Amino acid sequence: MLHVIKTDAALKRVHPFYSEQDTILLIEDAVYAANPLHHAFELLEGKTVFVLQADAKARGIYHRISPSTTITDYLGFVELTEHSHSTMTWE
Numbered sequence: 396m397l398h399v400i401k402t403d404a405a406l407k408r409v410h411p412f413y414s415e416q417d418t419i420l421l422i423e424d425a426v427y428a429a430n431p432l433h434h435a436f437e438l439l440e441g442k443t444v445f446v447l448q449a450d451a452k453a454r455g456i457y458h459r460i461s462p463s464t465t466i467t468d469y470l471g472f473v474e475l476t477e478h479s480h481s482t483m484t485w486e
Contacts, residue, residue: 397479400425403435405485410438420467420475422447430459439464447472 396416398409401423413419419442421429428435429446444464451457451466460466467475476482 397475397482399482399484400428401484401486403428403433406435406438409483409485413442418443418445418475418479420445420447420472421464422450422472424454426451426454426460427456429461429464430456431461432459436461445471445475 396414396418398413398417398419400406400409400419400421402425406421406425406428409419419439421444426446427433428439429444429451430436445467446460446464448457448466448468451460
């Protein structure tokens with residue numbers, strides 16, 4: 396499953412439902428959580444995490460994103476959606 400996360404609060408809610416086969420895509424304000432200094436960063440450890448490049452750049456944190464995550468563009472977003480058997484958006 397692809398979990399599209401829009402906020403750090405949503406990241407906390409998805410945490411109990413994440414399985415090893417799942418992928419997380421951080422978009423909108425959730426991209427802040429990809430900064431290792433963010434309080435929600437620990438929730439990403441051990442997970443497959445992508446960060447939407449445009450949102451990270453728009454929020455001025457593109458260069459603060461952890462190397463443990465993968466930065467993706469809109470085409471990558473579409474590819475993640477195509478390769479996932481289901482998608483859930485969390486706000």
